[in-house]
Amino acid sequence: MPPVKKTAFTKGGSLSEKKPKAPQASxxxxxxxxxxxxxxxxxxxxxxxxxxxxxxxxxxxxxxxxxxxxxxxxxxxxxxxxxxxxxxxxxxxxxxxxxxxxxxxxxxxxxxxxxxxxxxxETSLRKLASGYLRDRIAPHLENGPSRLSGLESSIDLASPTAHFEKSRVGQIAGWYKFFGKALPLVKVLAGKF
Amino acid sequence: MPPVKKTAFTKGGSLSEKKPKAPQASxxxxxxxxxxxxxxxxxxxxxxxxxxxxxxxxxxxxxxxxxxxxxxxxxxxxxxxxxxxxxxxxxxxxxxxxxxxxxxxxxxxxxxxxxxxxxxxETSLRKLASGYLRDRIAPHLENGPSRLSGLESSIDLASPTAHFEKSRVGQIAGWYKFFGKALPLVKVLAGKF
DNA sequence: TAAAATATTCAAAATGTATTGAACATTTCT
DNA sequence: AGAAATGTTCAATACATTTTGAATATTTTA
The missing domain is CATH 1.10.10.10 (Winged helix-like DNA-binding domain superfamily/Winged helix DNA-binding domain)
Structure with missing residues (x-):
């Protein structure tokens, strides 16, 4: 089952002790x-x-x-x-x-x-989004090409399913293209907010 | 530190008690x-x-x-x-x-x-993306407006920071607008792949 | 340089999530 | 209906991440 996080912020009771703040004495x-x-x-x-x-x-x-x-x-x-x-x-x-x-x-x-x-x-959506994309998404796309070629070369060309498998590889290549276009677009759009 | 998942597919050594069950008659x-x-x-x-x-x-x-x-x-x-x-x-x-x-x-x-x-x-990116957005993203945006008004009403108007806080609320409102525009756009774009 | 202040690291503990597998529920077949 | 096949649930367990806090490292001050 996919992850679900609790959301309540309930640090309620715990108040510290100590005394009120005096100006920079000690x-x-x-x-x-x-x-x-x-x-x-x-x-x-x-x-x-x-x-x-x-x-x-x-x-x-x-x-x-x-x-x-x-x-x-x-x-x-x-x-x-x-x-x-x-x-x-x-x-x-x-x-x-x-x-x-x-x-x-x-x-x-x-x-x-x-x-x-x-x-x-930082509250600029452009900066937030591009930071997130850069640190958390892009790294997964970077070794994409190598993974893709790894996948492609694992196809057993003699097998009767080779054709099917090639089409799958083509499918993934299409996905990468999508991300290549969508991510920059998101950044541009985010720049307006 | 943010979550990082292991990725290797290494069920290799599953030397468990996989008894090679005797072929049954049925x-x-x-x-x-x-x-x-x-x-x-x-x-x-x-x-x-x-x-x-x-x-x-x-x-x-x-x-x-x-x-x-x-x-x-x-x-x-x-x-x-x-x-x-x-x-x-x-x-x-x-x-x-x-x-x-x-x-x-x-x-x-x-x-x-x-x-x-x-x-x-299912390999249609459009279907995959819209399913993901529908199930994992949209739910978080739905109660957005109510959260936003909750945030707004928590502002102490007498406080000297009230103006700052209002601007923050405005900021978040802008983010919601962004998502309102970006998500449909993603779906359209994904439809082409 | 020594002492104080500040910041980071990391092993252990706490917390949270995923997986397992046996019990349970449901459907289909005869 | 009873038996067999199939599918789901959930408490217990295994596994993974996050948090803690004391130790360590770094920087600054005097």
């Missing part, structure tokens, strides 16, 4: 230990929505959470911000951000005088 | 128990290729195997044929075929005088 400690601002209703809705969307592509929940948080937050967030607000592990936050970055779904922002890297969500 | 039984014809090179290549392709969509290996076998086989195959040739369990074969059928990727064939249902692969 270097880092205060920053690290101040409780993260709880998510707003808009952020919660947004996170839930993107868990759903990314889930439709069979991507892990943590990636949907991270993108949803950045999407719904105006200011750039650091890895620690993301980690604390979503209550993710450091590892998940790091990997998730790295993956989103490599796809181009998240932008790195350098803030003057602040060392931590900060991130914002 | 005429029917002979059919069932006769060892399935081993896969041809073309079929093996094909199965491997479709495990890969379906894997790119995060679909289970068994589904790729089944489609690959049917794709590379001229004659219609029954559930038992599929099960025996791929060494799948009955359950997997049944569920996999059912799923492929519901998608429209596999056609049911009724053979005169033969009771078992038989199946062939």
């Amino acid at each position: 270097r880092e400690a205060n920053l690290e230990l101040s409780p993260p601002p709880p998510l707003t209703a808009f952020q919660l809705e947004s996170v839930a929505l993107f868990i759903h969307v990314f889930g439709a592509l069979s991507l892990p929940r943590s990636i949907g959470e991270i993108y949803g948080l950045l999407f719904s937050t105006q200011d750039p967030l650091s890895l620690d911000d993301v980690q604390a607000r979503l209550q993710l592990s450091r590892g998940s936050a790091s990997e998730g951000l790295r993956w989103l970055r490599s796809l181009g779904a998240v932008n790195q922002v350098y803030l003057a005088g602040i060392r931590k890297e900060h991130f914002t969500a | 005429r029917e039984a002979n059919l069932e128990l006769s060892p399935p014809p081993p896969l041809t090179a073309f079929q093996l290549e094909s199965v491997a290729l479709f495990i890969h392709v379906f894997g790119a969509l995060s679909l289970p290996r068994s589904i790729g195997e089944i489609y690959g076998l049917l794709f590379s086989t001229q004659d219609p195959l029954s559930l038992d044929d599929v099960q025996a040739r791929l060494q799948l369990s009955r359950g997997s074969a049944s569920e996999g075929l059912r799923w492929l059928r519901s998608l429209g990727a596999v056609n049911q064939v009724y053979l005169a005088g033969i009771r078992k249902e038989h199946f062939t692969a």
Whole structure:
């Protein structure tokens, strides 16, 4: 049975401890230990929505959470911000951000005088789509030609089904052509949104 | 880290307790128990290729195997044929075929005088694409509008970020429009292959 | 350079999904 | 109807991915 992902975002109860944030007194400690601002209703809705969307592509929940948080937050967030607000592990936050970055779904922002890297969500559909196509679809099409010729050369020409098999190979070749045309088209179309 | 599926078709070492059951007297039984014809090179290549392709969509290996076998086989195959040739369990074969059928990727064939249902692969890209879009993509877009209005109503209008949040909602609305236009276009394009 | 801050890695644990196979249900045949 | 053949379901198990968090690596500051 094909995969189906759960979608509810229900980290509800877990609120941290620690005390309110005082302005930059003891270097880092205060920053690290101040409780993260709880998510707003808009952020919660947004996170839930993107868990759903990314889930439709069979991507892990943590990636949907991270993108949803950045999407719904105006200011750039650091890895620690993301980690604390979503209550993710450091590892998940790091990997998730790295993956989103490599796809181009998240932008790195350098803030003057602040060392931590900060991130914002990329919302241009063109960039999102082409990143996804580049990283997750194109790689499967690339070795297409070699696979196709492998398939073709596996045909036993003496067999009575050789003709049938050749037609199948032709079928697949047609599919590749389709993708060769459709993918660029999608990019162009996405550019308008 | 995003999902990555193994792709090698390596049932080779299945040295399990495949007892070479003694040929039975019953005429029917002979059919069932006769060892399935081993896969041809073309079929093996094909199965491997479709495990890969379906894997790119995060679909289970068994589904790729089944489609690959049917794709590379001229004659219609029954559930038992599929099960025996791929060494799948009955359950997997049944569920996999059912799923492929519901998608429209596999056609049911009724053979005169033969009771078992038989199946062939559907190779029309238009049918494959629209089945996939209908079953796996469209459902996620359907509750889009309600999600969108949920998101919109979660905006705290008093907040200083309300304007930003409204623009995000607008962004998502644009994405939905894109899909509304792109999906039909894909179907049309796929019709030519 | 040493210490602090930040970021990444990775083995183990937690979670989630696919597969199996025997029980159950259904249909067809005699 | 009873028997045989065929098809489906589902609880248990096997397998795979994701998450965690402590250890490690890297960069920055003083």
